[in-house]
Structure formats: structure tokens, C-alpha cells
Amino acid sequence: MTAVTVPQRMRLAQRNAAVGLYGLVSLTMRGGLAVLGIAAADDFHWSAALTAAFVAYATLVMRFGRVLVAPFMGSTSVRNVTQLSLLGIGLGYLLLSFAHSVAVAWIAVTLIGTGYGGAVLAIKVLMVGEQPSGVLRRLGLLATALNVGAAVGPLVSGLIQASYGADINFLQLGLLSIAGAALTSLLPSARTQVATTSARPTVRRLTDPEVSYPLLLLVFAFALYAQLYATVPLLVHARLDSGWVLGAVFVVNAVVVIALQVPASSLAARLDAVRRYGPAIGLVCFAASFAVLAYAHTGAVVLGAVAIASIAECLVLPIVEADLSALFGSGALVAAFTLSALAMGVGESIGSYLGVSLMLVGGSTASYFLLALACLSGLCAAVDTARAFLRSRSGAGVTVTHG
Secondary structure (H helix, E strand, O other): OEEEEOOOOOOHHHHHHHHHHHHHHHHHHHHHHHHHHHHHHHHOOOOHHHHHHHHHHHHHHHHHHHHHHHHHOOOOEHHHHHHHHHHHHHHHHHHHHHOOOHHHHHHHHHHHHHHHHHHHHHHHHHHHOOOOOOHHHHHHHHHHHHHHHHHHHHHHHHHHHHHHOHHHHHHHHHHHHHHHHHHHHHOOOOEOEEEEOOHHHHHHHOOOHHHHHHHHHHHHHHHHHHHHHHOHHHHHHHHOOOHHHHHHHHHHHHHHHHHHHHHHHHHHHHOHHHHHHHHHHHHHHHHHHHHHHOOOOOHHHHHHHHHHHHHHHHHHHHHHHHHHHHHHOHHHHHHHHHHHHHHHHHHHHHHHHHHHHHHHHOOOHHHHHHHHHHHHHHHHHHHHHHHHHHHHHHOOOOOOOOO
């Protein structure tokens, strides 16, 4: 496993460029994922089983792809890693635009997912390794950029998909990614300082409950999060058949995230209670959202449920990743963020596969699935609350870093 430290402090323009590119990568990735199932079923004319497997694989490689990139982090600059990653994303979308064969499509999403993973890993290490203080706030900025991209991308992609079809949609995503590669010239050009450590100690740490619990929490939380782009678009298409509602879903998600992500992260950085119980509150929000979606048959109800789920997004990821980065220390940020990405990938792959598969079955299956997710979310929230309470009584936990 590779550990990277970033000794220099970035200028404000470079930090803004890093956050902007982080959002752009999220926009292109989530924009493609949001319509991948529809494109495979309607434009590529694939079977339901193949479509579900394709979406699950795309989600999995999006997270696991950075494992291939991590060993090279110390051999070049963050700028070069990000640039090559964006070019890979662009090439993948161009392949999807011009070729619909199963083999080419799977190669394409491998390029897209690996590129996404590499860019996210590089920028996250650059931002978090900049200085030891204020980690939660910088993670909050990245989470805001990621979630705004994840909201705007599917919105624009959904509109283009409905108007012009998959080929034009994937073409514009590819060209946008290539344009983003040119903007990486704004990032720091210095090579990161790297210390190489054996992967065995990192693997051994997985047996430590302090490490394994937040990783398992990420698995479950991202299985829930996957429903926003995997299940909700299909649910809206099946129950409402309304293009404006589908677009509004991602607008509502973006508005909530823009309004709440940075304040929520700042509050968690200052108040230990928010940091301890924030993930549990997020899980309760997920439970409420899925319970409402199970019976939603109007646009207003769907949008309300999406708003509640968006609040959950703001609470879970930054807090859990900040805890992991503190547990591993600044010298092993690549290890921490790679493990967290693997946990996200497992959760998203399972969640998207189950969501797409069961949604395509039709009937009342989708409602039962969403109710099951609501019950599991509530149960997990109770467990996390009890754990946080016991740790507060014993004085255990990760120290909050102010700044």
C-alpha cells in the first residue's frame, strides 16, 4: 500500500481548481450512471439481467478502479494522475457513444470507472494531506462538489437522454471529460512525497473494530445511496413517466446538498455530539426517505423523499471518512481512502444491482424492497446510536480537530 504526504500548502486558486475538477469528475460519472440502465435496456436492447449486471459492474469498478491507480501515486504528480484519469473517462464515453457491443461497453465502463477512481483519489489526497487541521471542512467541500456533480450530472444527462438518445448523451459526457483534462494544468505540478509500506499491516488493521466498523457502515450507507441514481429514476419512469419529475429529483438533491453540506461538516468539526451521532441521524433520514418512496405516486412526495435522503448524504460520508483519515494518520491517506472507496464500491454495487433488478420485476416488488431498506436503515441507526453512546461514556472515539 502506498502512503502519500503533500508538504506544500496549495494556493487558493489551486484549491478551487481541485474542488471544481472533483465536482466535474462526479458530474460526468454520475451523469453516465444515471442513464446507463435506461441506455442498456432501451438503446442497446439488452436483457434485464444483463442490464442489471452492467450497472452493478460500472458501480463496482468506479470504486475499485483506484486500487490500480494507488501504486502509481508517488511516481508522478497529482496533476498528471488527474489528467490521465479524465482522459480515460473521456475515451470510455466515446466508446459507449460509437459502439454498443457487450465487450466494448464493458471495456468502456472499465476505463470510465478507473478514471473516476484515480481522479477522486488523487484530488482527495491532495486536499486532505495539505495540512493536519480543518480536515472535516475540506472533506465537506469535496463532498459538496461531489454531490452537486452527482445531482447536476444526472439532471443534464437525463434531459439529453430523453431528447437525443444515448449516443449523443455519452458523446457530450466524453467531450466534457476531455475538456476537464485540459483544466488540470491549474493543479500543483510538484510530485507528491511518498513512503511505501507493506499492504500486510493495512490488511491486518481490518480486524480492528475501530477500522472495520466504519468501513461496514460505509458499505451499508452506500447501498442506500445507490438507490438515488439506480432505483429512483426507474421508479419515476415506471410510476409517473414524467421527465420533469426526474429532472427535479436531481435539482432537489443539488439544492439540499449545496445548502447543507458545508454547514453540516463545519458543525461536526466543532461539536463532538454531531460528529458522534451524525451518521445515525443520516441513517434515520434514509429510513424515512425509503418508507415514503415505497408508497410515493406523486411528484411532490417523491421530491420530498429525495430531499430527506439528501440530508443523509450530508451527514454520513464526511464524518466517517474524517474518522478513518484520523485513524490511519496523514502518512497513510492513500490506504485510508482506498479502503473507504472499496467499502463504498461494495455497497453501491450491491445496492444498485438489487435496486435495478427488483425495480425491473415490476408489481409490488419495488415497494417491498424500499420498505425493507427503511427497516434495515432504522435498525442500523439504532446500533450506531448505541455504539456512539457507549463510546462517549467510556471516552473512546476520534478526537475532533478544529480549524
